[in-house]
Amino acid sequence: MKIISLEQASHVAKLAELELSSDELDKITSQLDDILGHVAKINEADTEGVRPTSHTLDTNNVLREDTVKDSLSQEDALKNAPQQSGGGFLVPKID
Amino acid sequence: MQLNFLTAHKLKKMLEKREVCASDIAASIQESCEKLQPKINAYINFDKSILQKQAEEIECYIAAGGKLHDFTAIPVAVKDNICTHGIKTTCASKILADYVPVYDATVIKKLQEHKYVLAGKANMDEFAMGSSNENSAFGPVKNPLDLQMVPGGSSGGPAAAVCAGMAICALGSDTGGSIRQPASLCGIVGLKPTYGLVSRYGLISFASSLDQVGPITRDVTDSANLLSAISGWDQCDSTSINTGKVSYKDFLVDDIKGLNIGVPKQLMAEGVDSQVADSVNNALEMAQHLGANIEQISLPSLEYALSVFYVIAPSEASSNLSKFDGVRYGYRNMQASTLHQMYRQTRAQGFGPEVKRRIMIGTYCLSSGYYDAYYEKAQRVRTLIINDFKKAFEKYDVLISPTSPTTAFKIGEKTGDPLSMYLSDICTIPVNLAGLPAISIPCGLSSENLPIGLQIIAGTLREDLIFKTAYSLEKAIGFNKFPLHLYE
Amino acid sequence: MNKYMNNNTGEMAKYEAVIGLETHVELSTNTKMFCGCALSFGAEPNTRTCPVCLGLPGTLPVINSKAVQFAIKTALALNCSINKSSIFHRKNYFYADMPKNYQISQYNRPLASNGFLDVDMGSYVRRVGITRVHMEEDTGKLIHTGSSGRISESDASIVDYNRAGTPLIEIVTEPDIRTPAEAKEYLIALRNIILYLDVSDCSMEQGSLRCDANISLKPAGAKSMGTKTEIKNLNSFRFIQRGLEYEYKRQAGLLEEGKKVLQQTRHYDHLTDTTSALRLKEEAHDYRYFPDPDLVPLIMDKDAVQDIKREIPELPGEKIKRYLEVFGLPDETARLIASDKDTAQYFDRCANILGPGKLKAAANWITGDFAAYLNKESLKIKQSGISAESLCSLIEMIEGGRISSKIAKSVFEEMAQSKKEPQDIIMEHNLEQVSDEGELSKIIDEVIAANDEVVQQVKDGKDKAIGFLIGQVMAKTKGKANPALVNGIMSKKLKK
Structure with missing residues (x-):
C-alpha cells in the first residue's frame, strides 16, 4: 500500500521550497514511501497516557538579562551576502 | 613512534620536558596530511600555512612562560559543521561551499583558551546526514585502515584524520551515532556526551534535540581530557547544563570490581554481525574477569528507536535547514527571477540527495494532518525509550553493546538503499533519543583486519562511569592499530 | 455610518457585526527577544544585527527575561491568567524578511489566556474577551526598489534585519466586538493600558502597535456565525473604524443581494477607503508548528507572577x-x-x-x-x-x-x-492683586471725581454704568485691583 502519493510528495516539496524534476520526484516518493513504511512501526507502540518528549533536559526558565551587546558591523552582517545593495540583502522580485 | 601517532597526553609530557616543540608536532601533522590527504580526503579545508603560523605563535607563547594546557600545541581536526571565525565552514555542502563564519563556536573558543592548533576542517556527510561519509559535496572519505572501505559517518573525516595520524585528536558531532560509529569503524575512541554537557552554540544544527559535540581520540585518556576542555555551561545555549567545572581524567580508574553491566538484548539482535558479537562478548568476559557483574537485559522499546529517530531528526532538520535559502549567505541560483523561484532552485541545487530526502520526510511528518500521527507519536514513543533506560539504570551502572552492527563496509555498497544505510546506526540512535552519554572504544579486529567497537552507555551525566569502564577495558583489551602501511 | 449600521441611537440594524482583533505590540526592552542586539528605529540598515538575529548557521536563541516580564505585566493588566507552563513553537514559512524561515512564536501553550478588557462606549460598556496573550519575534523589513516603493512594481527588494527579533506580544480577542466604533475604542483603551504599563511606546506610525481585524456578519439576533474576512493594514485608529465600516457595508451588500461572503484576507487602502482581496497563494498556509527544540519551557510560579503584579500601576x-x-x-x-x-x-x-x-x-x-x-x-x-x-x-x-x-x-x-x-x-x-481698602478707596475717589457724568447716570438708576467706573479703576491699577472689593466700595460710595 502506498503511504505517500506523488501529489502529496509534490506538495511537500513546495512547502520545503525544493524544486524537483519529475524523475527526482518519482524516485524520492518511492524512497519516502519505504522509509515511512519502516517508520510506521511506531504505531505498534502503546503510548496511551504517555507524554511526548521534545527535550531530554528537565531544565526550564533559561533566561538572559536585558543587557545590550555589540552588534555586527554592517560590513560583517553582509559579508556572506550573495547579493547586496545599499546596506541591505538584495533579493529578486517578491512573488 | 612518529609524533603524529602519539596521544595528546603523551605529547603534553614531552612538551613539558621540552623534548618536542609545537613546530615539530605541526610539521609531523603537515607531512602526514600532505601525503595522505589525496588518498583519504579527511579534510575539506587543510591549510599548511595556517598550521605553521599557529605553531609559531604557540612557541612564542610557551617561550614567554605561557601555561601548558592539555591541548596546548595539539593539532585538532574540527568537523566542518563547527563554526570557525574567518575560516570556511561548509557542512560538506555545496550550499555553504564558500561560507566564512563571522564568529567562533563556543567549543572553538574553549580550545583557543588551551592554545590548541586547528589542524583543519574535517570532511563529513553533508549536514551530518549519513553513516559512511559518502554524502559529502567534497568527495567521500576513505577508511585509512582499508581504502576500499568507508570510515563511517557522519564524522568520517575527523575519525579518519585521527586514525591516519593527520591530527592528534578531533571534534565531531553526534546526532544518531555520528561520532561513535566512525570511531568504531576506524578503531579509535569516540564519545557522545550527555545532551547539554557541551555547548551547541556554533555547531550547525542537524536535529537540535539530539545533536551533541564530542571528542574523537586515540585513547580514553585523551577523550576525558578533551571533554574537560570543551564542556561546561554556555549562556549562548539555552539547552546547556551547568555542572560546574569537572575534570574527567579524575575518573580514569582501572577498577570495575562490582560494576553492574547490563547487555540489552535488543542491541545484540539479528543484524549484528557474528564477528562483532563475538568480539563484544570477549570484552564482556574480560570485564567479568575484572570483577564486573554481567547480565543480559531487555529494553523492549528500543525496537522503535530507529523509527522514532527517522521522524524526529528529519522533522527538526527540515526546519533547521530552512535558513539555507540563498538570501543571507551561501549558494544562490542567480538566474531565478522571483524570490520563491530563487528559493526552490537554490535549495534544489545546493543540497545533496540525502539532505533533500530528509527535508522531505521531516516536512511531511510536520505537515498539517500528519503531525499527530508522526511527530507527536514519535515524541511519545521517545518517552517510552527514555523510561526504559531510566529503569535499566536503576539496576545497572552501565550498558554495553556493539557500536555498529558491522565493521566498515565497502564504499558504494549501501548508497542505493537509504534504509540499509540507516540500519548502521541501530545501536547508537537510542542513546541520542534519551540524551545519554556513550563511548565507543575498539575491542578487536575482524578476520578482514577491520576494527570492531563496543559501546558503553551510562545514565544522564554519568560520564564518570563511562570513563572508569572504558579506561579499565581499554587496558584489558590492549587494542592498537595504526595504518602504518600508508606511510611505507 | 450607513443604512445597515447600528448607530447607537437604539435603531436596530439588519445585520450584526462579529469582530475580533489581533494586535501586535513591540515591547520597549533594551534588547531583542533572543539576542543582545539593541532595538532601534531608523538606524542604518543591518547595523543592529548579530549572528543570532541574522539566523546565521549554528546560532541559538536565549529568551530575554525583561520581555517575559513585560508580557506577563500586560497579560495581568488584561485580566488574563498566566499559564503555569508555556513553550515556544516554530512557525515555519519562507519569506525574505524571515532570517531563519521560521518565526519563534507561541502556539498551543501561550504565556497567558482568558482575560478581558472593558471598553467604555459612553452609554454602555462592552466587555471584550481576551483569548490569549503570547510572545514572538518580529521580522525584518523589506524595502522595494523602484520609484513607487510598491512590491508589485519592483524588480527586486532589499532586506534590512534591524527589526528582526524585536520582542512582540500578540493580543488576540474573542469575537466579542459588535461595531467598528467599538473596535476603535477597544484599541484606544488597549493602547492606553500598555502606555500606563510602560512596556511599549505603542506608536502606530512607527509600527510598534499593529492591528489586524476579522469581521463577519449575521442577521441581528441570529446565533449562527457568518463567513469572516481578515483585514490587514489598519495602521491608525481612524483606519480601523473606516476599514471595518467599509467591510461591513461590503458584506451587508453581498448578503442583501443573496451572494456569499468569501473567506479572504483583505487589504485596507486608506486613500480609496476600501478593502480589496489579497492574491490567494497557490497552497494554503501550513506552518508546521512544532516545539522549538532550541528553547526550554517557561514555568511561572505564583510568587514570580505576584511580584510582577505588584509592579502594575x-x-x-x-x-x-x-x-x-x-x-x-x-x-x-x-x-x-x-x-x-x-x-x-x-x-x-x-x-x-x-x-x-x-x-x-x-x-x-x-x-x-x-x-x-x-x-x-x-x-x-x-x-x-x-x-x-x-x-x-x-x-x-x-x-x-x-x-x-x-x-x-x-x-x-x-x-x-x-x-x-x-x-x-x-x-x-508687580502683579499682585491690590486688596488694600484704603488704597482702593483713594483710587475710586479719583475715578468718581473725574467722571461726573457717569456718576450722575448711576445715581439716576442706570446701574450698568457702574461697570465703566470699575473698568476705570482696573485700568488705573493695571488690572491688579481685587474686582469684588472695588465693586463693594464703589457701590457704597455712590449710594451716599
Missing part, C-alpha cells in the same frame, strides 16, 4: 473611578485626564500638593488653559517645562486672592515661555 479605569468617586471630578474631566498617563500622573501630583479643596482647580487648568497651550505648541505635558509644583503655586495664589484669574492667565503664559516660577513673575511685574 493604577490603570486608567481605576483612575477614572477614583477621580469620580473620591475627587468628585466631572465625568468628562476625569476621562480626559486619565486618557494620558503623564497627564494623570501630573494631576495626581497636583492633587497631592493642593489637597481636596483645590484639586478641582488643578483639573480645570490641566484640561483647560494648560491643555490648550500644549496643543498649540504640539507639546507633551512632560515637555512643558512647567512642574506640578509651579502650577500648584499659581493655583494657590489665585485661591488665596493674591492674583486675579485674569492676571493668572498671563502669568501662566509667561511661565510657559520663560520657565520662571509664578511668584518671581508676579514680583518682577
Whole structure:
C-alpha cells in the first residue's frame, strides 16, 4: 500500500521550497514511501497516557538579562551576502 | 613512534620536558596530511600555512612562560559543521561551499583558551546526514585502515584524520551515532556526551534535540581530557547544563570490581554481525574477569528507536535547514527571477540527495494532518525509550553493546538503499533519543583486519562511569592499530 | 455610518457585526527577544544585527527575561491568567524578511489566556474577551526598489534585519466586538493600558502597535456565525473604524443581494477607503508548528507572577473611578485626564500638593488653559517645562486672592515661555492683586471725581454704568485691583 502519493510528495516539496524534476520526484516518493513504511512501526507502540518528549533536559526558565551587546558591523552582517545593495540583502522580485 | 601517532597526553609530557616543540608536532601533522590527504580526503579545508603560523605563535607563547594546557600545541581536526571565525565552514555542502563564519563556536573558543592548533576542517556527510561519509559535496572519505572501505559517518573525516595520524585528536558531532560509529569503524575512541554537557552554540544544527559535540581520540585518556576542555555551561545555549567545572581524567580508574553491566538484548539482535558479537562478548568476559557483574537485559522499546529517530531528526532538520535559502549567505541560483523561484532552485541545487530526502520526510511528518500521527507519536514513543533506560539504570551502572552492527563496509555498497544505510546506526540512535552519554572504544579486529567497537552507555551525566569502564577495558583489551602501511 | 449600521441611537440594524482583533505590540526592552542586539528605529540598515538575529548557521536563541516580564505585566493588566507552563513553537514559512524561515512564536501553550478588557462606549460598556496573550519575534523589513516603493512594481527588494527579533506580544480577542466604533475604542483603551504599563511606546506610525481585524456578519439576533474576512493594514485608529465600516457595508451588500461572503484576507487602502482581496497563494498556509527544540519551557510560579503584579500601576479605569468617586471630578474631566498617563500622573501630583479643596482647580487648568497651550505648541505635558509644583503655586495664589484669574492667565503664559516660577513673575511685574481698602478707596475717589457724568447716570438708576467706573479703576491699577472689593466700595460710595 502506498503511504505517500506523488501529489502529496509534490506538495511537500513546495512547502520545503525544493524544486524537483519529475524523475527526482518519482524516485524520492518511492524512497519516502519505504522509509515511512519502516517508520510506521511506531504505531505498534502503546503510548496511551504517555507524554511526548521534545527535550531530554528537565531544565526550564533559561533566561538572559536585558543587557545590550555589540552588534555586527554592517560590513560583517553582509559579508556572506550573495547579493547586496545599499546596506541591505538584495533579493529578486517578491512573488 | 612518529609524533603524529602519539596521544595528546603523551605529547603534553614531552612538551613539558621540552623534548618536542609545537613546530615539530605541526610539521609531523603537515607531512602526514600532505601525503595522505589525496588518498583519504579527511579534510575539506587543510591549510599548511595556517598550521605553521599557529605553531609559531604557540612557541612564542610557551617561550614567554605561557601555561601548558592539555591541548596546548595539539593539532585538532574540527568537523566542518563547527563554526570557525574567518575560516570556511561548509557542512560538506555545496550550499555553504564558500561560507566564512563571522564568529567562533563556543567549543572553538574553549580550545583557543588551551592554545590548541586547528589542524583543519574535517570532511563529513553533508549536514551530518549519513553513516559512511559518502554524502559529502567534497568527495567521500576513505577508511585509512582499508581504502576500499568507508570510515563511517557522519564524522568520517575527523575519525579518519585521527586514525591516519593527520591530527592528534578531533571534534565531531553526534546526532544518531555520528561520532561513535566512525570511531568504531576506524578503531579509535569516540564519545557522545550527555545532551547539554557541551555547548551547541556554533555547531550547525542537524536535529537540535539530539545533536551533541564530542571528542574523537586515540585513547580514553585523551577523550576525558578533551571533554574537560570543551564542556561546561554556555549562556549562548539555552539547552546547556551547568555542572560546574569537572575534570574527567579524575575518573580514569582501572577498577570495575562490582560494576553492574547490563547487555540489552535488543542491541545484540539479528543484524549484528557474528564477528562483532563475538568480539563484544570477549570484552564482556574480560570485564567479568575484572570483577564486573554481567547480565543480559531487555529494553523492549528500543525496537522503535530507529523509527522514532527517522521522524524526529528529519522533522527538526527540515526546519533547521530552512535558513539555507540563498538570501543571507551561501549558494544562490542567480538566474531565478522571483524570490520563491530563487528559493526552490537554490535549495534544489545546493543540497545533496540525502539532505533533500530528509527535508522531505521531516516536512511531511510536520505537515498539517500528519503531525499527530508522526511527530507527536514519535515524541511519545521517545518517552517510552527514555523510561526504559531510566529503569535499566536503576539496576545497572552501565550498558554495553556493539557500536555498529558491522565493521566498515565497502564504499558504494549501501548508497542505493537509504534504509540499509540507516540500519548502521541501530545501536547508537537510542542513546541520542534519551540524551545519554556513550563511548565507543575498539575491542578487536575482524578476520578482514577491520576494527570492531563496543559501546558503553551510562545514565544522564554519568560520564564518570563511562570513563572508569572504558579506561579499565581499554587496558584489558590492549587494542592498537595504526595504518602504518600508508606511510611505507 | 450607513443604512445597515447600528448607530447607537437604539435603531436596530439588519445585520450584526462579529469582530475580533489581533494586535501586535513591540515591547520597549533594551534588547531583542533572543539576542543582545539593541532595538532601534531608523538606524542604518543591518547595523543592529548579530549572528543570532541574522539566523546565521549554528546560532541559538536565549529568551530575554525583561520581555517575559513585560508580557506577563500586560497579560495581568488584561485580566488574563498566566499559564503555569508555556513553550515556544516554530512557525515555519519562507519569506525574505524571515532570517531563519521560521518565526519563534507561541502556539498551543501561550504565556497567558482568558482575560478581558472593558471598553467604555459612553452609554454602555462592552466587555471584550481576551483569548490569549503570547510572545514572538518580529521580522525584518523589506524595502522595494523602484520609484513607487510598491512590491508589485519592483524588480527586486532589499532586506534590512534591524527589526528582526524585536520582542512582540500578540493580543488576540474573542469575537466579542459588535461595531467598528467599538473596535476603535477597544484599541484606544488597549493602547492606553500598555502606555500606563510602560512596556511599549505603542506608536502606530512607527509600527510598534499593529492591528489586524476579522469581521463577519449575521442577521441581528441570529446565533449562527457568518463567513469572516481578515483585514490587514489598519495602521491608525481612524483606519480601523473606516476599514471595518467599509467591510461591513461590503458584506451587508453581498448578503442583501443573496451572494456569499468569501473567506479572504483583505487589504485596507486608506486613500480609496476600501478593502480589496489579497492574491490567494497557490497552497494554503501550513506552518508546521512544532516545539522549538532550541528553547526550554517557561514555568511561572505564583510568587514570580505576584511580584510582577505588584509592579502594575493604577490603570486608567481605576483612575477614572477614583477621580469620580473620591475627587468628585466631572465625568468628562476625569476621562480626559486619565486618557494620558503623564497627564494623570501630573494631576495626581497636583492633587497631592493642593489637597481636596483645590484639586478641582488643578483639573480645570490641566484640561483647560494648560491643555490648550500644549496643543498649540504640539507639546507633551512632560515637555512643558512647567512642574506640578509651579502650577500648584499659581493655583494657590489665585485661591488665596493674591492674583486675579485674569492676571493668572498671563502669568501662566509667561511661565510657559520663560520657565520662571509664578511668584518671581508676579514680583518682577508687580502683579499682585491690590486688596488694600484704603488704597482702593483713594483710587475710586479719583475715578468718581473725574467722571461726573457717569456718576450722575448711576445715581439716576442706570446701574450698568457702574461697570465703566470699575473698568476705570482696573485700568488705573493695571488690572491688579481685587474686582469684588472695588465693586463693594464703589457701590457704597455712590449710594451716599
